[in-house]
Amino acid sequence: MIDPGKLLEKVGVTQGQVLLDLGCGDGYIALAAAAGFVGPTGKVYAVDVDSQAIDAVNAQIKERGLQNIHATQADATKSIPVPEKSVDACIIASVLHGFVDNGEDDRVFDLLLPIIKNGGKIAIIEFKKHKALPGPPYDERLAPADVDAVMAKHGCKKVASFSAGLLHYTRVFITPA
Numbered sequence: 001m002i003d004p005g006k007l008l009e010k011v012g013v014t015q016g017q018v019l020l021d022l023g024c025g026d027g028y029i030a031l032a033a034a035a036g037f038v039g040p041t042g043k044v045y046a047v048d049v050d051s052q053a054i055d056a057v058n059a060q061i062k063e064r065g066l067q068n069i070h071a072t073q074a075d076a077t078k079s080i081p082v083p084e085k086s087v088d089a090c091i092i093a094s095v096l097h098g099f100v101d102n103g104e105d106d107r108v109f110d111l112l113l114p115i116i117k118n119g120g121k122i123a124i125i126e127f128k129k130h131k132a133l134p135g136p137p138y139d140e141r142l143a144p145a146d147v148d149a150v151m152a153k154h155g156c157k158k159v160a161s162f163s164a165g166l167l168h169y170t171r172v173f174i175t176p177a
């Protein structure tokens, strides 16, 4: 499992920042960011195409009484309902390989880049490309060099890389100015 606290710390998410968790699933990263990292002056957007996932995140938001997180159902190939130039850091965890496999990454990045501040960060977390490890079909997995190539195509420059638990790795990129 990915430790969301370690991940957010290594990405460099700090108090007062605006974070987007794109393809948030059950929201364990977004919820950890809202509960401890961005603080009351920051904001977290959690977006997923799956309305049941967003219902589950909203239930957690209510249960924990969090005021600084908005969970929204949206298909990132069609819209990402976040204000322009507002996001300091975007987390895309175990999602990019699907966009690439479906030929959707160009559409997603056309919508994503305008909502990130100049010089903001995008952290890509992906499954390690080892046949022995659980994850999506081997052919769909992205090796770190594949992630770098996708991100370079969208003008993003790698600034950090690290392991994220036994099954995943992380690459952090700066968006074009």
Ligand SMILES: C[S@@+](CC[C@H](N)C(=O)[O-])C[C@H]1O[C@@H](n2cnc3c(N)ncnc32)[C@H](O)[C@@H]1O
Pocket (backbone or CB within 6 Å): 022, 023, 024, 025, 026, 027, 047, 048, 049, 050, 053, 074, 075, 076, 077, 092, 093, 094, 095, 098
């Ligand atoms: C493997 S799960 C990862 C969930 C979460 N990020 C995590 O690390 O546990 C992939 C998620 O991406 C979401 N997703 C896939 N395509 C999407 C799209 N076009 N727009 C928004 N979310 C999408 C899925 O609904 C799913 O919740």
